Amino acid sequence: MSPETASQEETESGSGKNRSRVGGRVTLRGDLRLAVPDAAAAFGVTAAVFVFLYVRMGSGTSATVAVMPFMDDPRTYWMYLLSQAFGWSALLWAWGTVMIGLLVSGTRPERLRVSPQTLERWHRTTSLTTMALMLAHALMFAAELVRYEAQLGWAERLWAAFADSFVPGWYDSGTGQIAIPIGQAALYLAVPLGLLFYVRHRIGARTWRVLHRFVIVVYVLSVWHTLLYGTNVWYGEWPRTVLWLLQIPVAVLLLARLVGPARRSERLGKPGSVRRLPWWTLRAAGRVVVAGVAVALLVVALSGRDGGRERPVEPPSTSPHPHHS
Numbered sequence: 525m526s527p528e529t530a531s532q533e534e535t536e537s538g539s540g541k542n543r544s545r546v547g548g549r550v551t552l553r554g555d556l557r558l559a560v561p562d563a564a565a566a567f568g569v570t571a572a573v574f575v576f577l578y579v580r581m582g583s584g585t586s587a588t589v590a591v592m593p594f595m596d597d598p599r600t601y602w603m604y605l606l607s608q609a610f611g612w613s614a615l616l617w618a619w620g621t622v623m624i625g626l627l628v629s630g631t632r633p634e635r636l637r638v639s640p641q642t643l644e645r646w647h648r649t650t651s652l653t654t655m656a657l658m659l660a661h662a663l664m665f666a667a668e669l670v671r672y673e674a675q676l677g678w679a680e681r682l683w684a685a686f687a688d689s690f691v692p693g694w695y696d697s698g699t700g701q702i703a704i705p706i707g708q709a710a711l712y713l714a715v716p717l718g719l720l721f722y723v724r725h726r727i728g729a730r731t732w733r734v735l736h737r738f739v740i741v742v743y744v745l746s747v748w749h750t751l752l753y754g755t756n757v758w759y760g761e762w763p764r765t766v767l768w769l770l771q772i773p774v775a776v777l778l779l780a781r782l783v784g785p786a787r788r789s790e791r792l793g794k795p796g797s798v799r800r801l802p803w804w805t806l807r808a809a810g811r812v813v814v815a816g817v818a819v820a821l822l823v824v825a826l827s828g829r830d831g832g833r834e835r836p837v838e839p840p841s842t843s844p845h846p847h848h849s
């Protein structure tokens with residue numbers, strides 16, 4: 525989740541911007557410093573979402589409680605709520621950084637009055653913030669599990685919470701058996717794909733660029749994980765519709781980026797030679813698939829056939845997932 529064009533970023537200059545560089549190169553340490561205001565805003569958003577979820581749980585309108593009635597107590601489950609809040613800010617920041625990244629690597633709309641250098645900087649800082657938020661989301665879930673497994677000794681408690689949250693395949697209850705590994709895959713891919721930017725002088729700019737493209741997979745996994753597991757988007761109600769609708773601009777920008785990449789060498793053009801035809805066909809097919817996805821997203825959102833369940837009139841009788849023994 526870092527910018528596409530090293531060449532543009534090398535030309536960046538101006539007050540305050542060069543503090544993130546050593547010998548003309550952007551450094552992680554410098555970008556971490558630049559990310560402070562962005563991260564502060566993200567924590568503000570997280571706090572607002574937390575309060576919202578807390579109040580909803582207290583007032584009996586929480587979808588989470590409708591799915592899991594035993595959670596009808598925000599004072600006990602505040603860490604779970606905080607985990608959810610970090611999940612939402614992580615997803616929002618992931619959305620933002622992907623959108624900015626696509627603007628950097630695609631053709632920028634003329635109306636956009638932000639310089640490519642500024643966009644790149646925003647892309648770098650928001651991607652660092654996204655990683656921190658994703659980690660905070662998983663850590664708060666682990667913290668809630670530590671609280672929950674009170675019958676175990678401390679070592680087992682910490683291990684059970686760590687394994688359930690961070691070891692793929694360990695969590696063995698309900699939808700989480702699939703949804704949690706998807707979230708873990710998103711987190712574990714985001715970190716190297718994002719941070720490789722800072723060592724691209726070692727691995728080569730081309731290798732970095734090729735690897736960095738896979739960051740879109742991180743985003744798709746994050747959205748998939750949320751649609752599958754988020755109890756606040758469990759039912760076919762407005763939050764789920766909004767989540768689907770938010771994916772349309774991403775698909776449109778991705779298509780625009782593929783059709784009009786900033787780098788001349790990435791334009792589709794003509795196949796050139798018969799030898800290049802399979803590769804050209806693959807790239808052309810990619811554009812058609814993304815266009816199809818954009819249309820499909822619109823159909824899903826407008827038709828309401830979005831995988832949301834019907835909210836039951838009577839709350840289901842559920843219990844927390846079994847304690848580890």
Ligand code: HEM
Nearest residue numbers: 608611612614615662689707708710711746750754755756
């Ligand atoms: C180690 C990785 C992860 C773990 C253990 C994890 C765990 C969970 C759990 C247990 C839930 C269910 C909460 C609920 O009841 O709604 C959840 C939901 C969610 N997760 Fe994750 N997750 C991980 C990675 C991610 C990533 C990478 C994102 C991306 C931004 C993300 C975003 C969300 C969102 C937005 C929700 C919905 C929360 C809600 O409904 O209020 N998660 N996650």
